[in-house]
Amino acid sequence: xxxxxxxxxxxxxxxxxxxxxxLAVLFIFGLSLIGCASDVANRYYAAKxxxxxxxxxxxxxxxKPTKAFIVIADFQSRGETPSDLQEKAAKIGADAVIISxxxxxxxxxxEWASKDRYQGQFHDHILGTxxxxxxxx
Amino acid sequence: MRxxxxxxxxxxxxxxxxxxxxVTKTGKGFFEPTSPxxxxxxxTLPDFKYVELGTLTVTGFDSGETAKMHNAIRAKSSDxxxxxxxLTEEGLTPGGWGTYMRWATxxxxxxxxxx
Numbered sequence: 001x002x003x004x005x006x007x008x009x010x011x012x013x014x015x016x017x018x019x020x021x022x023l024a025v026l027f028i029f030g031l032s033l034i035g036c037a038s039d040v041a042n043r044y045y046a047a048k049x050x051x052x053x054x055x056x057x058x059x060x061x062x063x064k065p066t067k068a069f070i071v072i073a074d075f076q077s078r079g080e081t082p083s084d085l086q087e088k089a090a091k092i093g094a095d096a097v098i099i100s101x102x103x104x105x106x107x108x109x110x111e112w113a114s115k116d117r118y119q120g121q122f123h124d125h126i127l128g129t130x131x132x133x134x135x136x137x
Numbered sequence: 138m139r140x141x142x143x144x145x146x147x148x149x150x151x152x153x154x155x156x157x158x159x160v161t162k163t164g165k166g167f168f169e170p171t172s173p174x175x176x177x178x179x180x181t182l183p184d185f186k187y188v189e190l191g192t193l194t195v196t197g198f199d200s201g202e203t204a205k206m207h208n209a210i211r212a213k214s215s216d217x218x219x220x221x222x223x224l225t226e227e228g229l230t231p232g233g234w235g236t237y238m239r240w241a242t243x244x245x246x247x248x249x250x251x252x
Binding site: 102106122129 | 154155156157158159166167169170174191193198199202209211212213217
């Protein structure tokens with residue numbers, strides 16, 4: 001009985017250590033899933049460099065704007081967010097960044113070409129097209 | 138424990154019920170998405186002028202799901218603004234239990250306006 005009492009704190013500590021290790025592994029795994037960008041590949045096209053702007057001044061668009069524009073850069077990666085691309089666009093002085101999500105999982109039970117239940121949810125790459133408007137207003 | 142087993146089973150079912158389309162943009166700029174149903178699947182070079190938009194690699198379809206695979210290619214390439222996809226390579230890989238899985242690679246293109 002006495003022996004068992006002495007062993008209990010050791011077992012408790014061991015179990016505690018295991019839980020901590022499990023948490024650490026889960027944390028690292030979580031970071032690898034959300035925190036890290038991969039396959040980051042950007043291209044800059046403009047002949048000149050523009051002064052950087054505040055991130056909040058860069059528009060995030062999901063479709064082509066009606067105003068005339070020029071494309072100054074393309075961003076492409078896995079694991080980044082529209083906000084990350086907005087920040088990149090701000091650094092190169094873009095007025096807006098057009099976001100697209102491409103590729104990813106496709107349900108084999110789809111029957112119609114126009115249906116894709118996972119569109120935008122389980123995408124493979126995120127794209128950002130950094131643009132400068134060519135006309136005022 | 139039971140919840141975890143159900144979650145793992147659901148994840149496995151989701152992954153086995155899905156194919157994967159890897160799309161990489163190679164073109165410049167932005168094009169509005171097109172209608173997936175209108176995207177042509179080609180095995181030869183078209184006779185119209187076009188720009189290349191990106192590359193595609195499709196995996197995870199059964200050997201008999203050729204048409205379904207084409208629809209997946211249509212759906213995923215339309216986000217890039219593709220009007221057609223030229224399939225450059227196709228093949229089968231062993232999927233276990235005597236089955237084969239279909240894969241393909243291709244190039245998403247957009248027909249130049251006025252052509």
